[in-house]
Amino acid sequence: MGGILRAFDREQGPGRRSELRDVIVRGDRHIVFVRRGERPDLIMQDQAVVHGFRPEWIVLDFDDDARHVNISSHSVSEPLEIANRIASGYFGCACEYDNQVEVTYGKQLEVLLGQLLDEQVDELAFVEIVVLHSPLDGSSKMKLSDATSVCQSVRHFGNAVSSLLTEIAQIESIKVGYLGKRVTLLFEPEGAAGKYVVRYSDHRLNGLERRSFEAYMQRAHGIPVLSTEKRYKR
Incomplete structure (x- = not known):
């Protein structure tokens, strides 16, 4: 999964890095925690202000067969693309998730x-x-x-x-x-x-x-x- 994130970061351009922080198995669900730079910001480092990215937590909650995923994040497109790539690796073919709607x-x-x-x-x-x-x-x-x-x-x-x-x-x-x-x-x-x-x-x-x-x-x-x-x- 780390390789998937590194490939994703390379395509997104320099500066933002996605870190796989944990994968928790809870019952029949796999919960993936990713920390990623979201938007440019000024950050304190060694008593100096430097340009960087404000991080966000991305939580991907997959069911057991990976056919459904709940995404908790501030941004929208990047977390969904990460979930798509994880599912593609799991199924061995290109996959995309659609927003779930029940009337x-x-x-x-x-x-x-x-x-x-x-x-x-x-x-x-x-x-x-x-x-x-x-x-x-x-x-x-x-x-x-x-x-x-x-x-x-x-x-x-x-x-x-x-x-x-x-x-x-x-x-x-x-x-x-x-x-x-x-x-x-x-x-x-x-x-x-x-x-x-x-x-x-x-x-x-x-x-x-x-x-x-x-x-x-x-x-x-x-x-x-x-x-x-x-x-x-x-």
Whole structure:
């Protein structure tokens, strides 16, 4: 794998070096840690300021057969290309990963939001909603947030002004409480009207909690959720 990184660096030009720092096997997954210079910066060295590159950590989380990879990084194209080259070496042929997309229909989200509002979901608490264009005069962006539940506030707003939940396309995000942690759900339009990709902020959940949350959303609500971590499939 070190040879793959060295070949990649040579093609990218001088100055930036990719270092293989570790490979961890966890269950059926192989997690690769790479440290690489990302962007030019001024760096202190021996009490002098020199020109260099600010480093970033690239984490490539491959499943056992390398057909899927989760990528955690600041940059986009370079980590994906590194993952492509590792997979190409593994399979012995040229490989490229495609961004993974799983569609959820607006009606499914309407059902979920209705259940959250009526507090019918024991595993999730409805703790925040962000609406892009509210029903208020001026259609300003609006956020309702609470430590434990926004259900009463959302119901009151619906009775006094207009429902915040009827137009999924106007909902930028919601937050739910899961295992005592606040998790953001984003509804990204995908292709035709009424289709969405649901992504969740994974930084508050550990690895086991992420898999548990994904499995729960699929099993209980029929909604595939993808982390905001970049996720690709071969």
